[in-house]
Amino acid sequence: MASLFLANLAEHLRTFERLPALDAEIARAGSLIAQSLAADGKLLSCGNGGSAADAQHIASELTGRFIKERRPLAAVSLTTDSSALTCIGNDYSFDEVFARQVRALGRQGDVLLAISTSGNSPNVRRAAEEAQALGMPVIGLLGRDGGAIKTLSDVALVVPSDVTARIQEAHILIIHTLCGLIEHELQLA
Numbered sequence: 001m002a003s004l005f006l007a008n009l010a011e012h013l014r015t016f017e018r019l020p021a022l023d024a025e026i027a028r029a030g031s032l033i034a035q036s037l038a039a040d041g042k043l044l045s046c047g048n049g050g051s052a053a054d055a056q057h058i059a060s061e062l063t064g065r066f067i068k069e070r071r072p073l074a075a076v077s078l079t080t081d082s083s084a085l086t087c088i089g090n091d092y093s094f095d096e097v098f099a100r101q102v103r104a105l106g107r108q109g110d111v112l113l114a115i116s117t118s119g120n121s122p123n124v125r126r127a128a129e130e131a132q133a134l135g136m137p138v139i140g141l142l143g144r145d146g147g148a149i150k151t152l153s154d155v156a157l158v159v160p161s162d163v164t165a166r167i168q169e170a171h172i173l174i175i176h177t178l179c180g181l182i183e184h185e186l187q188l189a
């Protein structure tokens with residue numbers, strides 16, 4: 001049997017070879033977040049499963065640190081409060097777990113990072129709808145054809161792959177790039 005690792009690596013490299021096409025949109029997303037943070041806005045992030053981990057990852061890079069020594073930056077992942085998630089999921093619906101937190105915490109000028117490899121998770125889509133209603137720009141970190149969330153995104157970063165794991169691997173590269181762009185743009189050394 002051929003090595004699973006070598007097969008995954010080949011698929012990963014094929015996906016990553018196509019990422020240069022996203023360069024300009026990644027730069028736009030980085031500027032959008034940096035401008036919001038510079039104006040006392042904040043980043044809200046959300047996603048399911050591996051993308052929940054990614055939503056937490058970017059929030060921690062900003063509140064904690066990425067590369068530079070600088071002031072903490074305002075970022076909240078909507079995936080971490082188990083009491084809020086279970087209350088909203090139980091009393092309303094799982095589709096509302098992020099949207100209701102966006103309504104509670106989001107303000108005009110904040111940015112929502114909506115992460116979904118299919119682009120179609122209903123709870124992430126609902127969060128994007130609420131953000132739009134509040135006048136918050138939406139950055140969609142997506143995969144496949146971008147799904148319904150693509151049409152709700154001010155900047156849609158759609159990784160050209162149909163494989164969830166490969167899309168997630170590209171998402172992490174994009175998240176680290178966004179952190180670098182934000183630190184550079186804010187010049188908070």
Ligand SMILES: O=C(CO)[C@@H](O)[C@H](O)[C@H](O)[C@H](O)COP(=O)(O)O
Nearest residue numbers: 048049050051116117118121164165
């Ligand atoms: O990490 C993985 C698969 O690699 C899973 O946990 C995956 O994130 C979950 O199935 C998610 O529910 C998929 O949601 P989405 O990316 O389509 O929005």
Ligand SMILES: [Zn+2]
Nearest residue numbers: 050164165168
């Ligand atoms: Zn995963």
